[in-house]
Amino acid sequence: MLNLKKGYIVVFIISVIGLAFIQYQYLRIGLNLAKLQFNTKTGQALQTIKTDLGTKNELTFLMAQAINKDDSHFNLSLDSIQDATRYFLNDFLVDRFLQQGIKTDFVYRLHSEDSTIFLSPGYKQLEEEELKFPMLLNGYLPETVHKRLVLDIQFEDLSKYFLSQLNGLTIPSLLFIVAIIIVVIWVIRSMYWQKNVITTTNDFINNLTHELKTPVFSIGLATKLLEEKAGEDQQKLIGMIRDQNEKLKTHIDKVLELSGMETNKKILKLSPGDFYPPLEKLANTFAAFAILEDIEFKYSLEDTRYWLNCEDSHLSNAVGNLLDNAKKYSSKHQVIQLKAYTQEKFLYIVVEDNGIGIAKNELKNIFKKFHRIPSGDLQNVRGYGLGLSYVKQVIKLHKGNVSVDSQLGEGTIVTIKLPLLKNGK
Incomplete structure (x- = not known):
């Protein structure tokens, strides 16, 4: 029985590990799909951004003035023009990403191919290439400033974003696994507690019945001695004592045998x-x-x-x-x-x-x-x-x-x- 219980515990541990591994594989697949979907949406958003920045409009005109440092068309200082450009460009990029369902933090940098930086609010160089999306601009803006311009989009922490997209799978999976572990541990603890109670009870019964056997034997021996010397009037009373003593002995033997069976002792030889x-x-x-x-x-x-x-x-x-x-x-x-x-x-x-x-x-x-x-x-x-x-x-x-x-x-x-x-x- 002990080996069987150990076997159950081993099967449970293997099952939980296997379930956790399968859930991990599903999450990996989900994460890869989320990345693929993100890249697809990002590509579509960048194509829209490139197209919009290739035409002449209020934003591209403002950007050209900030790059050329020309304040002749505005009653503003050059610093104010650059601040306004950063603000409107950021809003423009946020809007285009939201159109594709992308809701995560990013920074950008606008620079020329010779690495002259024009706009770079919060941008910092990262080693992970998968977080960077460079885009070569064409059309109105590079033609106006007479330079080849590159707009770098950099996402700050895509791992948290991808995990947030998978919360519908991750959190329920973890909760179910934890619930299964808690329930099974409770069952195993209850099983061992019950086993200890049964063992303690059987030990008590065995000790008690063994102690009772001595007086039962003594009563039987005394009854036999009395029977040899008793008269007819006393034989009936002695017979009742003998019968009740035999019944008590039978009950004691029955308790011992039943206790032995429950503890798997080999008391039956088939x-x-x-x-x-x-x-x-x-x-x-x-x-x-x-x-x-x-x-x-x-x-x-x-x-x-x-x-x-x-x-x-x-x-x-x-x-x-x-x-x-x-x-x-x-x-x-x-x-x-x-x-x-x-x-x-x-x-x-x-x-x-x-x-x-x-x-x-x-x-x-x-x-x-x-x-x-x-x-x-x-x-x-x-x-x-x-x-x-x-x-x-x-x-x-x-x-x-x-x-x-x-x-x-x-x-x-x-x-x-x-x-x-x-x-x-």
Whole structure:
């Protein structure tokens, strides 16, 4: 079980890493598509800018005056003309980029091919060539200033811009991965906490039951000694003590066996064998007991061989528990039936009674450890909620399953299904 849990944890870690890697690849693809789309839009915007700056208009006329340092057409100083040129050119570029859906910060520089700089607000030289978009101007502006002009557009931080375009994928992906990790870690912690609780409980029960075995043995020994010396009047009382002591011993053994099964201790040694003789012996014993208790008991064992991979004692005890429950939970004339038959490579063992039945909402809980089925007005029913849990564990370890069909006031049918060995081997 421990190795299986470790395997689950390893699979979970690999799955999370794999999911993160796949999301990373998707984001890379998305980022490349965003870059391609950006370059396409930027190219279209630059083409529009080049065309507009190639014609004579108010902006290009103002730019020509600023480049030539000619203030004869304006009642402004040369510095004011250059400031106005920077302002209107910046607004012009922003507008053309927005027309293409580009909303990110940029700076520009207007210079000649001989590197004479005319306008460069906030421009700085960067090593990343992918952030620079140089554009050779033609038309009215270079013809007017008699120089070959280049307009450099430089985007300051495209990485943040691209990531902002992918936030619809990035943020949900990270949130989902974090949510999965948190939930699975919580489940694993709960699983280990539950395991520790079960281990602690079983250790306590084992220690308690082992401590109880000593006084039970002492009571049994004392009863045997008293029985040898007691008179007839005392024999009945001693017999009651002996019977109750045996019941207590049986309950202690049952608790120990059930605890061992839950911790995967190899207390069952399965071997191929014929289960027909042990089952027939159990049926005959219960039939003799039924006569004494005024119980109508019928049994039918079809075929003559039940070849199973089993341990006779525990499997017989499991069936015996079902018969004992059928006897206990009855408030009228008791009718109990035991049937066994083979069908399609399986052995079916059916215990049916006409007792008080089980409510539908209780059927899902009847095999839980320490769960007690309400017994209505039956005050003589006692137990610890271990019998059916023991039956479930035994049948499970025999690779079989057990099912219950019951109606309140009509009785209960319990069916055990066990796999038969092929050819009795």
